[in-house]
Amino acid sequence: MDKLVELAELMFPEIKETIGDLEAKYPPRNLIPSAEVTRFAPSPTGYLHTGSLFTSLVSYSLAKSTKGVFFLRLEDTDTKREIKGAGEMLLRELKNFKIVPDEGYAGDDVDKGILGPYMQSRRAKIYKIVIKELVKKGLAYPCFCTPEELEEIREVQEASKQIPGYYGSYAKCRYLTPDEAINLVKSGKPYVVRFKSHGNHNNKIRVHDEIRGDIDIAENDIDVVILKSDGLPTYHFAHVVDDHFMGTTTVTRGEEWISSLPIHVEMFKALNWRLPKYAHLPLIQKLDNGNKRKLSKRKDPEAAVNFFFEQGYPVEGVLIYLMSIANSNFEQWTLENKSFDLSKFKFSLSKMSLDGALFDLNKLAYFAKEFLATLSAQEMSKRALEYANKYQPALADLIKRDEAYFTKIMNIERDKENPRKDYAKFSDIYPIVRFFYDDEYQKIIQNGYPFNPNIKRELIAQVLTDFIKSNDYSLNEADWFNSLKALGAKYGFAANRKDYKANPSQYVGMVSDVAEMLRIALTGNKNSPNLYYILHILSKETIENRIKKAIGVK
């Protein structure tokens, strides 16, 4: 028997299938030629990262805009860093952002689709089938080097300023004869499996990237580990095998992978498999002390999508913002189509920029405001309550007292051409609306009323007392405001700014001063939404009580 075959059998006695069997089991998909099959392949090591969300949005959009397939694969081969439940959490968070895979991992015990399993930890056998053939062909070999030995090699290389890595004459185990390898395996010495590279570091290969064009890069000559001692594959190998059998047409991933492209290219070639298209996405960055850097989970709260949930940014706002980074023509498209509907936008890799965008919370807030302004008051209340129930009990408490009342508040100047844009996120609501609730109002005025000190308190009392007596709640907005002007005029306030400015000495103030005293009495604040609507949301009794209290009447 061929010694290599003997070695392969010794290493993988339980494996009987061949690559041919796998090809038969996982035939190509039946899709139109232009359809792109993309995937998102996170590892379950924590919550969803904003950069990952960006990547999955791009992958998803590419598949959707070409009538292709978007699937989810869980890269759970790093058992040390794996966090329990992270896979399902990732899935949930993705779903929150309306990114629902067509197939793939759908929970730890569920798969959607027939090309699975979609959890790499459950694909160990598939990898071994491929590796067994590689060993037979002399394209992979067991490596018995210990971490200490590898460390030594690296030290030697560093000292002599050579490129670090397991390659050439440093790759000791590649020179083991099959018999030596067989004996070592038999002896029970732990080993990993390495891919035997035939590349030359001095040769350049050219790889096409869908968004960057051709990349010239040195051939790989390192014998990378493809199977770890725990029997699970490394990323490089799993990527090649999985994206082949799962029929990925375009691999979308962060640009940090460009440097390992030669490894992947060489393995695809060695296996005689068709190379997928690659699209290496720019990394979302963050300004830190004047320097750009990759958005980091540890340092940046907005790096975890949880941040957006906690703050109460609408998921659409986040998606819109991300898409505006992903495709430079998207923002213009929203303006022209007066729509934020991502599903109607034709996404294209060619419209992606090449360098990483700095994450801009300002612009996110802008889009979020614009989006929230398109919601109906009912929808707004519903979402606010969902948010508050989870993250802001104080707000939830207010809303639940009377949802119809809260919806009225949300409806202030909403149903018009230029709706108010007070809220970028649901957490903005509470401080703006709390004066509508009596107990909150009492808390606000504990610090006193910020009345204008230039207007005598007696005059304020007079005007507001008159207001209680004379206000007509049935008037429409314009008429009501005229009536307020008339009220002010009675006490020497100019009806408008021009009159006042023309003759400041003739007036005690102007109508805005009247509005201000009323506003302060009713809200405890100098700023608030349109008074007219406040007057129609608060009950008459509340209005009168608040005014009386403000001017010191029992």
Place this chain on the structure above:
RNA sequence: GGUCCCAUGGUCAAGCGGUUCAAGACGCAACCCUCUCAAGGUUGAAUCACGGGUUCGAUUCCCGUUGGGAUCACCA
């Protein structure tokens, strides 16, 4: 450090050798509107990193410099 990627205003960016005073958006400033705020309107400040080429002509093409980023694991 080696290798690779990138380089237009504070940010996101149009541009793809010759009408562009170098679009647009966010942010910023001013003004207008206005009962304050949030909006809305108008206007404004602000950019082609630098040096060489190529060319009749470079923001655009090439080279170099500089700067930023990524990567060099039995992690992905």
